Amino acid sequence: MGGYQPGPFARGIAWATVLYLLLPITIVIPVSLTDQRYLSLPYESLSLQHYVNLLTSEAWRGAIWQSCLIAVASTLIAVVAGTLCAIACWRISNGATNLIRALMLLPLIIPSIVYAVGLYRYFGKLDLLDRFLGVTLAHGVTGIPYVVITVSTALAAFDPRLEQAARGMGASLSQTLRWVILPRIAPGILSGAIFAFIHSWDELVMVLFIASRQVFTLPRKIWDGINENLDPSMAAVAVLLILFTVILLGLDLALRRRREG
Amino acid sequence: MRRDAGWWVLLLPAFLLMTIFYLAPIAQVLAISVTEPTPGLGNYERLFTNPAVQRVIGTTLRICIITTLISLALGYVLAYVIALASPRAQRWWLLGVLVPLWISVLVRAFAWVTLLRRQGLVNQGLQGMGVIDEPLQLVWNEFGIVVGMVHYMVPYAVLPMLASMREIDPRVLAAARGLGASRFTAFTRVFLPLSAPGLAAAAVLVFIVTLGFYITPAILGGGKTLMAAEWIKLQILDLVRWGLGAMLATVMVLTILVTLAVFSRVIDLGRMFGAQR
Numbered sequence: 001m002g003g004y005q006p007g008p009f010a011r012g013i014a015w016a017t018v019l020y021l022l023l024p025i026t027i028v029i030p031v032s033l034t035d036q037r038y039l040s041l042p043y044e045s046l047s048l049q050h051y052v053n054l055l056t057s058e059a060w061r062g063a064i065w066q067s068c069l070i071a072v073a074s075t076l077i078a079v080v081a082g083t084l085c086a087i088a089c090w091r092i093s094n095g096a097t098n099l100i101r102a103l104m105l106l107p108l109i110i111p112s113i114v115y116a117v118g119l120y121r122y123f124g125k126l127d128l129l130d131r132f133l134g135v136t137l138a139h140g141v142t143g144i145p146y147v148v149i150t151v152s153t154a155l156a157a158f159d160p161r162l163e164q165a166a167r168g169m170g171a172s173l174s175q176t177l178r179w180v181i182l183p184r185i186a187p188g189i190l191s192g193a194i195f196a197f198i199h200s201w202d203e204l205v206m207v208l209f210i211a212s213r214q215v216f217t218l219p220r221k222i223w224d225g226i227n228e229n230l231d232p233s234m235a236a237v238a239v240l241l242i243l244f245t246v247i248l249l250g251l252d253l254a255l256r257r258r259r260e261g
Numbered sequence: 262m263r264r265d266a267g268w269w270v271l272l273l274p275a276f277l278l279m280t281i282f283y284l285a286p287i288a289q290v291l292a293i294s295v296t297e298p299t300p301g302l303g304n305y306e307r308l309f310t311n312p313a314v315q316r317v318i319g320t321t322l323r324i325c326i327i328t329t330l331i332s333l334a335l336g337y338v339l340a341y342v343i344a345l346a347s348p349r350a351q352r353w354w355l356l357g358v359l360v361p362l363w364i365s366v367l368v369r370a371f372a373w374v375t376l377l378r379r380q381g382l383v384n385q386g387l388q389g390m391g392v393i394d395e396p397l398q399l400v401w402n403e404f405g406i407v408v409g410m411v412h413y414m415v416p417y418a419v420l421p422m423l424a425s426m427r428e429i430d431p432r433v434l435a436a437a438r439g440l441g442a443s444r445f446t447a448f449t450r451v452f453l454p455l456s457a458p459g460l461a462a463a464a465v466l467v468f469i470v471t472l473g474f475y476i477t478p479a480i481l482g483g484g485k486t487l488m489a490a491e492w493i494k495l496q497i498l499d500l501v502r503w504g505l506g507a508m509l510a511t512v513m514v515l516t517i518l519v520t521l522a523v524f525s526r527v528i529d530l531g532r533m534f535g536a537q538r
Contacts, residue, residue, distance in 0.1 A: 004345060004431045004432075004434045004435045004438070005345060006341060006342045006345050007444055010338050010341055010342055011342055013335070013338040013339075014338050014339045014341075014342035014343070014354075017335045017336075017338065017339045017415060018339065018354070018357040018358070020335075020412065020415075021357060021358065021361040021412065021415060021416070022357060022360070022361060024369070024372050024373060024376055024412065025361060025364060025368070025369060025372050027372055027375060027376055027382065028368070028371070028372050028375065031375055039375055041382065077278070080274065081274040081275035081278050082275060084271040084272070084274060084275065085271065085272055085274070085275035085276070087268075087271060088268045088269065088271035088272040089272070091268045092268050092269070097272075100272060100275075100276065103276075103279060103284075104275060104279065106279075106283065106284075107283060109469065109517060109518075109521065110287065110473075110514055110517070111472065111473020111474075111475075111490060111513060111514075111517075112473070112475070113473055113475050113490040113493055113494065113510065113513075114287065114290055114473065114493075114510040114511075114513060114514055115283070115286060115287060117290055117493060117497055117506060117507065117510055118285075118286030118287050118288075118289045118290040119286045120497065121286070121289055121293065121503075122285060122286040122289050123286075137278075137282050138282070140278070141278050141279060141282045141283045142283070144275055144278070144279065148275075173267040173268070198363055202365045202366065202367070204366075204367060204476055205475050205476065205490075208494070208498075209494075209498070219365070219367055222367045222368075222371070223367065223476075226367070226370070226371055226374065226480055227480075230374065230375075234371055235371075235375070238365075238368040238371055238372065241364070241365050241368050242364055242365075242368060245360075245363050245364050245365065246360060248363075249359065249360060249363055
């Protein structure tokens with residue numbers, strides 16, 4: 001670009017940094033295929049026994065299932081609330097809505113440990129501790145900022161005159177939303193949904209405080225595994241999680257490319 | 262104006278959810294910090310009198326500052342190389358930054374434990390090659406925490422810096438070189454000042470995220486090096502000292518908000534969070 005190239009020193013450091021970011025994560029792949037019963041590289045042959053263990057274990061399957069349910073339900077909350085809020089802020093656009101938009105970003109700024117401590121006490125009073133609904137609400141609310149950001153970005157590229165034209169020709173607010181605004185920002189909504197889903201799917205700090213036995217999510221199970229017995233099935237879970245994230249990100253990337261046309 | 266009323270209704274679900282299920286619990290933390298065990302500022306007094314509290318704050322700040330500096334240095338160079346790469350190459354570099362950003366924190370901490378523990382692959386490898394006789398203590402100390410946290414924070418450092426570097430016209434650099442500046446001078450006198458706003462935004466973002474970090478330090482610190490978040494969890498879940506835990510949580514939030522307020526003059530916060538796109 002412009003014929004200006006960074007020097008070899010800068011390139012060297014950049015390469016080293018990217019390798020530092022990527023390589024350590026890939027180590028879980030060979031470890032998950034080990035033929036040993038403890039964490040190690042495969043000695044004599046590759047083995048899928050740890051994947052079999054994982055997928056036949058009642059405890060792991062239960063955790064995966066619960067995480068899925070919570071992630072889907074909380075994504076729904078985040079997407080509906082976040083999308084409507086972003087549209088309203090975009091349309092009204094004054095001092096008050098700027099403040100509201102800033103408010104929606106708070107969960108990205110305030111550490112989840114602080115929120116988790118507050119929730120522990122607050123949900124205790126509402127009888128929401130260790131309940132599916134409680135975790136779903138907590139994840140849903142903290143997923144809102146991801147949706148607000150992606151939808152606001154999509155709206156920035158949307159011509160407000162289209163909305164005015166629709167209303168001017170007599171469309172009601174819900175008709176305008178349904179037929180004019182939503183179709184145009186659908187890719188933004190979907191990307192927000194992907195991030196809100198990953199957020200809930202990976203979330204551990206809140207779960208440590210507000211769930212114990214009834215609700216036992218996948219991150220919680222991994223956490224216990226790391227702290228108690230480091231065995232190769234952990235590596236197998238790690239590989240599956242990485243695959244899952246990469247697929248979701250690929251989906252997001254594809255959406256983005258379509259949106260940018 | 263009457264027509265606008267409908268739009269305000271759309272704000273309601275998010276606003277109510279946020280107020281009832283987010284702001285109220287946070288406000289509760291602030292309230293606990295001044296009411297338990299006795300009303301007053303007794304908990305905050307501990308900041309000045311209790312050596313354990315001071316040690317935790319010291320450790321947290323030290324690790325956060327070291328992590329921030331290393332992440333910024335690595336992230337800056339990476340962003341610089343990405344910004345000057347061809348659009349095609351940029352896409353690949355970005356993938357290398359975004360994929361780790363979204364991979365589970367737990368998975369990454371687990372990978373580091375596998376690599377760095379006593380019987381881990383790094384120690385085994387070094388021993389196998391005869392470089393060391395005794396395994397090195399690479400994890401369950403501050404070194405391990407910093408390695409894991411920098412790994413987590415580099416992508417956060419790269420994104421805001423890259424956003425601001427992309428607005429720099431690379432032809433200015435070529436012009437500086439053409440007018441006789443060395444590569445070093447062109448960088449320090451032209452590129453560095455132009456990219457300073459991105460650098461400041463990245464510094465603030467990385468610092469405030471590291472302050473509240475829980476999972477990585479808890480796993481890679483092995484309970485020996487306590488950072489603020491883990492200490493808060495210990496106070497509340499294990500020792501049931503609500504006031505003390507809530508006090509440190511409040512101090513954490515205030516530190517973050519003050520940092521943001523001070524820097525909001527220099528940096529565009531909207532862009533900072535938009536950069537995560």
